[in-house]
Amino acid sequence: MKNIPVSKLVPGMITAADVYEDNQKLVLPKGVVLTDKTITRLEFYSILSIKVEDEMAEDSALDNEQPLSFSTRVRNSAVFQKFSKKYEEDIKLFSREINQMVRENKKIDVDVLLANTLSLLETENGDYLNVFDMLSNMRGYDDQTYAHSLNVALLSNVLAKWLRFSPEDQKMAAICGLFHDIGKLLIPEEILKKPSSLTKEEYQEIKTHTLKGFHILEDMGMNYTVCQTALMHHERHDGSGYPLGMKGDQIPAFSALIGIADVYDAMTSARIYRGPLCPFHALGVMEDEGLQKYSPKYIITFLENAVNTYLLYSVRLNTGAEGQIVYVNKNKLSRPTIKVGSNYIDLSSRPKLSIAQII
Ligand SMILES: [Fe+2]
Ligand SMILES: [Fe+2]
Incomplete structure (x- = not known):
């Protein structure tokens, strides 16, 4: 029997003990062969690690898994292959630049970074590129910040377009997305990747990535909107967010917008092994539970357009x-x-x- 973080689970592992949410509600009993669906449920309940048997289930136990034919078709398409190659290159560039910025105080060339990011969404021959299909098939990064930041930048740019922001503001949305979680680089890895549940103090420490990000960006002389978004992207429309507990219109537009792209990416970000999570699962949770937490206009525009794709x-x-x-x-x-x-x-x-x- 071993204790495994949920982020490292793969289908075929067998639970070695009952899994409870906050020691109350039974989420999964002992002896269950994990599937993509059950692992997603563990994520939904924010369970961070579970006990599994040393042995995996026989292959036959997984025979009922549906083939990922749509996912395979996306992955085999020329548009996706070009996207994924460029995405990998962009992640390398982005992580190098951002680390040098935070750790060596090197000035970052925002224009180059932005141009690289936005070019991911361009296609040469006007081929249709569904950013949702692209990103859901790119899941496989075990990092906590770089791929997430790039995804949030792309999703925010698309949402800004849907909201008919000006071309300049659409770019601003992407920049805000790239840097929104930069403060996480100053949170100890042991906390960010801790396999068991966080203590109250550790959770408080994670929350400081907002203020830390604000200071890093301000020190670098970054545009104020970008600094402000790093500070306020966890504020929520109903006042339930942090660090300031702002409400409704007090939350600046870019912070409200990034908050939506951020939660969508967090919900759909998945495991190394798997194909895409069905987007309707995430969109359904956002519609059922997100209408109070997010700017109504922004979240409805996001859902409407995402579903329309x-x-x-x-x-x-x-x-x-x-x-x-x-x-x-x-x-x-x-x-x-x-x-x-x-x-x-x-x-x-x-x-x-x-x-x-x-x-
Ligand atoms: Fe964040
Ligand atoms: Fe984030």
């Missing part, structure tokens, strides 16, 4: 039925209408049904 995609429902997303329901964005054969299934009025997978 999946219009006409083929999906498999949790019943096993396969169909096509044909209509986005304004009243329940994460639960569109699916055409299955000649039937139209409106998921917004069928709470027991859900989209299990894009195929």
